Amino acid sequence: MIDALDQPFLQRALLAGLLASVACGLIGSYVVAKRISSLTGGLAHAAFGGVGLGYLAGFPPLLGATGFALLAALLVGEAQRRLGEALETWVSIVWSVGMALGIVFVALAPGYAPDLMSYLFGSLLFVSWETIAWIVALDVLILGSVAVFHPLFEAVCFDEEYAEVAGVRAEAVFLGLMGLTALAIVTVIRVVGVILAIALLTLPATTARHWTSSLRGMMALSVALSAASIVGGLVLAQALGTAFGVSVPPGPLAILLAAVVYAASSGLQRRTAATPPPG
Amino acid sequence: MSAADQGSPAVELEGVGLALRGIPVLEDVSLTIGPRDYLALLGPNGGGKTTLLRVILGLARPDRGRVRVLGGEPRAARGRVGYVPQVFRFDQDFPIRVEDVVRMGRLGSRLRGGASDPEACAGALERVEMSAHAERPIGALSGGQLQRVLIARALVQEPELLLLDEPTASLDERIGRSVWELFEELSQEMAVVVVSHDIGAISRQVRGVACLNRRLHVHPEKELTTEVLEAAYGCPVDLLAHGHPHRVLSDHGDEHR
Numbered sequence: 001m002i003d004a005l006d007q008p009f010l011q012r013a014l015l016a017g018l019l020a021s022v023a024c025g026l027i028g029s030y031v032v033a034k035r036i037s038s039l040t041g042g043l044a045h046a047a048f049g050g051v052g053l054g055y056l057a058g059f060p061p062l063l064g065a066t067g068f069a070l071l072a073a074l075l076v077g078e079a080q081r082r083l084g085e086a087l088e089t090w091v092s093i094v095w096s097v098g099m100a101l102g103i104v105f106v107a108l109a110p111g112y113a114p115d116l117m118s119y120l121f122g123s124l125l126f127v128s129w130e131t132i133a134w135i136v137a138l139d140v141l142i143l144g145s146v147a148v149f150h151p152l153f154e155a156v157c158f159d160e161e162y163a164e165v166a167g168v169r170a171e172a173v174f175l176g177l178m179g180l181t182a183l184a185i186v187t188v189i190r191v192v193g194v195i196l197a198i199a200l201l202t203l204p205a206t207t208a209r210h211w212t213s214s215l216r217g218m219m220a221l222s223v224a225l226s227a228a229s230i231v232g233g234l235v236l237a238q239a240l241g242t243a244f245g246v247s248v249p250p251g252p253l254a255i256l257l258a259a260v261v262y263a264a265s266s267g268l269q270r271r272t273a274a275t276p277p278p279g
Numbered sequence: 280m281s282a283a284d285q286g287s288p289a290v291e292l293e294g295v296g297l298a299l300r301g302i303p304v305l306e307d308v309s310l311t312i313g314p315r316d317y318l319a320l321l322g323p324n325g326g327g328k329t330t331l332l333r334v335i336l337g338l339a340r341p342d343r344g345r346v347r348v349l350g351g352e353p354r355a356a357r358g359r360v361g362y363v364p365q366v367f368r369f370d371q372d373f374p375i376r377v378e379d380v381v382r383m384g385r386l387g388s389r390l391r392g393g394a395s396d397p398e399a400c401a402g403a404l405e406r407v408e409m410s411a412h413a414e415r416p417i418g419a420l421s422g423g424q425l426q427r428v429l430i431a432r433a434l435v436q437e438p439e440l441l442l443l444d445e446p447t448a449s450l451d452e453r454i455g456r457s458v459w460e461l462f463e464e465l466s467q468e469m470a471v472v473v474v475s476h477d478i479g480a481i482s483r484q485v486r487g488v489a490c491l492n493r494r495l496h497v498h499p500e501k502e503l504t505t506e507v508l509e510a511a512y513g514c515p516v517d518l519l520a521h522g523h524p525h526r527v528l529s530d531h532g533d534e535h536r
Contacts, residue, residue, distance in 0.1 A: 033374055155383045158373050159364070165336050166436060167358035167387025213374050213416030 009125055010234070013250065016127040017230035019135045020187040020200075023142050025223030027184035028205035029215055030177060034157040037202045039076050039178075042091040044185045044197040046072035046098025051119045051194075052105030061119060062134055065189055068098060069182035077178035081171060122193035122251035124234065131190050138183045145180055146219075153177050154215055191230065192251040200226060203258040210269040229258040287350035289314055289440040289470035290335055295344035297330060304330045305341065308495045314439070317466035317484070320474045322491035328474045331491060332442055336362055349439055358387055361433030361441040361469075366426050371418050377428050378404070378413040384435035396435075403431035407461065427458065440470045447475050459484065 005011060031040050050068030054061030072094050079090045106116060115123065146153070155163040156173045164170040181201075188197045208221035233254025240248050290312040297305040304327045312318055322328050333339035334346055337353030348356040361384075381400045404410045407427040417425055426446060433441060446458065463484045465471055473485065490496045 029374075035370075151382070151386060154375065154379065155386050158375055158380070158383070159369070161338065162362060162364060162383065162432075163386065164338065165357060165360065165362045166384060169387075209374060213418065214376055214379070215374050218374055 009127075010238075012127045012129065012132060013124045013234055014231065016132050016135060017124060017191055017234065017250075017254075018227050019132065019139055020191045021223050021226035021230060022139050023135075023184040023187040024200050024226045025204060025208075025221075026142055026146050026219050027181050028201035028222055028226075029208070029218040030153060030157055031181060031201055032205040032209060033215060033218070036080075036181075037198060038088065039080065039091055040181055040185070040201055041198040042076055042095040042098075043069050043072045043178075043182050044189075044194045045095045047182070047185060047189065047197075048103075048119065048194045049098040049101035049105070051116075051189075052102030052109075055109040055116075056105040060130070062131060062186065062189065065119070065194075066138075066183065066186045069185050070179055072098060073178035073182040074175065077175045081174070118193070119189060120193045120195050121249065122189070122191050122196065124191050124230075124250045125237075127190050135187045135190075138187050142180050142183055145176070149173070149176070150215075157215075192255060196251065196255050199255045199258065200229075203255070203262050204229065207258070207262045207265045210265045225258070225261065229254045229261065232257045287314075288312060288347075289316065289349060290472075291345070291347040292334075293345040295331075295334060295341045295346060297327075297334065297339065297341045297343075299330070303493060305334070306493050308344070308491070310489060310495055310497060312440075312470050312472065314470055315466065315468075316487060317463070317471045318473070318487045318489060319485040320472055320489050320491060322476065324476050326476075326492040328476070328491055329444060331495075332362075332444055332474060335442065336360060356440075358436060359439050361436050361438030363426070363429045363433050363441070363443040363446060365445045366422050366429065369417075369425065371420070371425065373417065376414055376416055377409065377420070380417060380428050381431045381435055384432040399435045399437075400431075403434040404428075406434060407431045407458075430458070430461070434465075438469055441465060441472070443471070443473050445475055446473060447477050 005014070031037055047065040047069040050064030050066065051061040052064070053068070054064035057064075075094055076091055079087055083090055115126070117123075118126065152163075152168060152173045153176075155166075155168060156170050156177065160170050160174065163173070184201065185194075185197050188200050192200050204222040204225035205218055207225055208218040212218050212221055230250070233250040233252075233256075236253045236257070237248050237250035240246050288311050290310065292308050292310040295305055295308040296303070308331065320328055320331070330339060334341050335348055335353060337348070337357065346353055349359055378400055381403055382396065384403070385396050385399065401410065401413070404413055407430050409424065409427050409431060412420065412424065412428075417428065420428065430443070430446075443462070446462075462471055462473060466486070488498045490498070
């Protein structure tokens with residue numbers, strides 16, 4: 001495996017995976033704490049519309065995905081405050097319309113779109129330097145925003161009404177957080193794709209919640225857990241290739257690993273549940 | 280109500296009316312709360328108590344009438360009004376520690392960001408006797424302890440008006456002095472409004488009682504007579520007053536208040 005790291009495509013895969021883990025772990029912790037994973041799933045799928053538009057109009061699909069995810073964040077974030085019970089329906093509309101638009105755009109685009117599947121399920125082994133640069137930019141934006149606004153995000157996730165009453169502009173803060181969630185999804189699209197993106201945002205953070213009782217603790221632990229899952233997925237994909245000559249994409253393997261870690265953590269935590277988790 | 284000793288009243292409501300989905304929730308509600316008043320707002324569940332709180336907090340806009348809070352629009356008073364929501368509304372699984380909850384009280388306010396923040400939080404926790412729990416996750420607290428933490432969060436705002444929604448719902452334990460002594464003490468510094476559906480739980484120290492069941496009946500001397508309560512609850516009630524505390528039993532035979 002160490003030798004394999006001489007290969008530039010594996011170096012890029014590793015780098016992209018580690019960089020995406022930062023965004024996933026930070027934002028996934030908010031998503032899990034506020035219990036908005038279905039909203040987040042909606043953003044991820046809506047992003048596919050932008051991928052299709054990119055193919056049709058001839059600009060980088062990841063740029064289109066960013067635009068669509070941000071637009072979906074605005075639509076879903078506003079609806080979250082106004083709709084109440086109707087929200088679930090609205091999220092599934094945004095979810096499916098985004099996907100449908102993507103497919104229609106691609107069909108209208110001249111020629112065949114060869115790596116369409118790679119946006120649906122990721123293609124970590126074919127990540128370009130341009131993509132890595134884009135992930136770095138989004139990471140910087142997310143890290144900076146969390147560093148500055150974390151107390152506001154935390155307050156709005158915990159008790160939006162009180163935050164409003166205490167004088168915080170809760171609506172703006174929540175929309176900002178939804179925007180960052182959209183950006184975090186974009187960072188993982190090349191790693192696991194729009195369909196599996198939600199898993200990488202929620203599984204590590206949910207596992208982290210077993211072992212820590214603060215959002216900061218969850219963030220640190222879930223960044224480490226996502227990174228470990230992605231590295232594990234890459235190693236496993238290489239090992240399967242060497243041993244059996246089969247080609248399995250590392251992204252889905254990373255998700256499966258994250259799920260196994262979650263299951264093991266749940267079991268372990270239930271055993272130690274007699275003692276409450278440390279602060 | 281009691282004399283406004285200084286400045287403008289904490290709350291002035293004039294003819295406030297509000298309907299939700301066509302159903303009137305508040306009708307012609309008028310109320311003045313002075314700067315150092317200590318008022319119990321009583322009424323049956325569904326009588327509009329929480330809606331009235333939301334109107335005062337600027338979270339709900341009335342269809343009719345005039346609302347002034349601390350001399351201005353409710354929204355302009357934000358940060359100066361302390362609010363303690365009902366405990367049961369909280370997801371106690373949320374990953375947050377006690378001191379982080381309390382710190383939230385400083386976030387939007389004019390006091391924000393000073394070096395005094397940690398001191399203010401520590402002081403508020405001490406006042407509600409929760410200092411020993413500052414670093415614990417809220418998931419490890421009882422309902423009564425969480426209630427105290429939420430009171431501390433409102434206190435770090437240094438409010439001029441404190442609104443407590445059903446604080447009696449989870450006062451299950453007797454640790455240290457009772458929160459009623461705390462409310463009494465706080466009412467020397469700010470206007471305090473305690474909302475409850477439980478007449479028996481209201482302290483005799485309150486200096487005024489208002490009964491809300493869509494319409495508001497104000498009783499400056501907190502004369503909890505049978506007539507007063509029947510007017511508010513809209514059904515016959517028996518008032519058993521053995522000094523303190525009061526207990527009220529409904530007349531329906533099958534339910535107890």
